[in-house]
Amino acid sequence: MDGSRNHVIRTLETVKRWGRLNSPWALHFNTGSCNGCDIEILATLTPRYDVERFGIKLQGSPRHADVLLCTGPVTRQAHDRLLRIYAQMHEPKYVVAIGSCALSGGVFADCYNTLGGIDQVIPVDAYIPGCPPRPEAIIDGIVKLLSSLQPVELQMEKETV
C-alpha cells in the first residue's frame, strides 16, 4: 500500500517538475532601471527572438509566476514593493537579476537613492550581466537557470544526447 502511494507521489512530482521547467511563467519588475534592460526583455517576446515558442510567457500577476525577472539597482521606493512581490510568489520561485545595475548597482552604484542590486534585498538565482544584456544573453541566462533545476540524472542524459 505504502509503496504504491509513494509511486503516485513520485510520478506527480515528476509531472509537476516537467511542466514547470518546460513552461516557466515569468514576471517582470523594474526596480528603477533606465528601461534599457526592460525593452530588451520585451524584445525577447517579439518575433525575432520569440521565447513564447519555448513556453516562456510574461505574466501580469506575481501569484501566477515561477520566475521573477528583475532589472534596476533597487531604489528605496521600489524596495518594499520588490519584497511584497517576492512574498506573493508561490514556491518554488526563482529570481533572475538582469543588467549591470541589478547585479551591483552599475552606473548608479553610489547614488543616494539606490541599494546597489537585487541581491541586497532578495535571494538571486541567476545573474545576467550587460548594460543592457542582449536578448540572446537574457534567453541564455534563463535557459541556464532552468537546466540547472533539472534533476541530476536528466542533466546527464541530456549531455550524453
Add this chain to the structure above:
Amino acid sequence: MEKTEHKKGFTIPIGPQHPALKEPGHFRITVDGEIVTDVDVRLGYAHRGIEKAAEARSWVQNLYLFERVCGICSHIHAMAYCLGVERLAGVEAPPRAQAIRVLVAELERIHSHLLWLGVAAHEAGFDTLFMYSWRDRETIMDVLERFSGNRVNYSANILGGVKYDLDDEFVQFMCEGLDYLETRSEYYLEVVTTDAMFLQRTQNIGVMTRSQAELLGTVGPTARASNVHRDIRYEAPYSAYKQFPISIVLDQRGDLEARFVVRIKELFESYRLIRRILEELPEGDLAARMPRKIAEGETVSRVEAPRGELFYFIKSNGSDTPERVRVRTPTICNMMSVVKLAIGHQLADVPMILAGIDPCFSCNDRMFRVHLDQSVYANVGPLKG
C-alpha cells in the same frame, strides 16, 4: 489589483508592478461605475538620484551617467549634455560630428516611435500590430548595433564630437533598412487610420484642444497632435538641424488617433532627414579637443527628444566636475495631461490615454518641488538644497 471603497466611489490602485506598463508608476483611479472621476499619479519609483551623483563625477564620466537616465532615448540625453558642456567650454564640434549626432538622434527617434507604436497598440489590445512593429524595429536595432556595437546605449557622443564614423558599407546597410521601414510605415499609417476596431479605441478619445494643450504645458508629439507648434528642432534649431532643417508635423484633431498619425508621419520626416544628411555629409574631423576643466558659467541646453523637449541646465564652477546639472524630461510635462484627460472616460480608456503621451518613467523620476496653488495646476520648480 485590489479595490478599496471610498465615499465618492471606488478607488482602484494600479501599480507600481502592473501588466500594462513595463515601468513602475502608481495610479489611483477613482471610478463611478465605469466612468473615471479622479486620477492620482504617484511617481518616484525609478528615482535614483542621478543629478546629485553627477556632482561627484567628472565631466567625461557624467556622459555615461546621463546616457542612462533613459534607455530608450539615451543618445539625446548625452547629446543635450554635450551641447551644453561644449557651449560652456567655448568649443564647437566639427560639422561632420554634428551631422552624425543628428543622424543618430533621428535613428533613435525611429526606434523610439516604433517601440511606442507597438506598446500603444498592445494597450489597445491590438497585439498583432505590437508584434509587427517590434519585428520591424529590429531592423533599426541592427543598424544601431552595426554603427556602435550596442543595441541600446550606443555611446556615440564624446565631449567635443562623436566616436564613430560612417563607412560606405554601413551607409548601404542603413539605406536598405530605411527603405524597408518606409514601406512598413506606410502600412502602419494605413492601419491606424482605417482599421475600424482600432479607430473605435482612438477616435475622439482623450481629445485635447490647442488651448488645453498649451495650458497643460504639453510638449513633443503630444502637443503637436493638438496643433501646437512646439518642436525644438524647428523653433530653435541646434547642432546640424540648422543645416538640415526639419518640417514640423502637426494635426488638428488632438485625439488619440492624431497622436498615432503625428508619430508615424514623424517617421517619414526622419527617413527623409537621414537620407539628406547622407547626401550632404560634411567631411572633416570627428571631434574637437576639449579642456579637462570647464570654464565657470551656466548654460541651458534644449533638444527635441522623441517624446518632446528635453531641457538641461548645467552650472560649472571651473573645476573638473559640474556644480549642478538639472534635467527636465518631456514625460513630466505631459503627465499632467493624462490626469486631466482621463476624467470622464471609461476605465478601459485610461491605459490608452496614458500610452498616448508615450510615458517614460525612468526619465520622469527627477526630484522637483510642487507649489500647491489652486489657480495653477502644478508649478514645477527646481529642487532646493
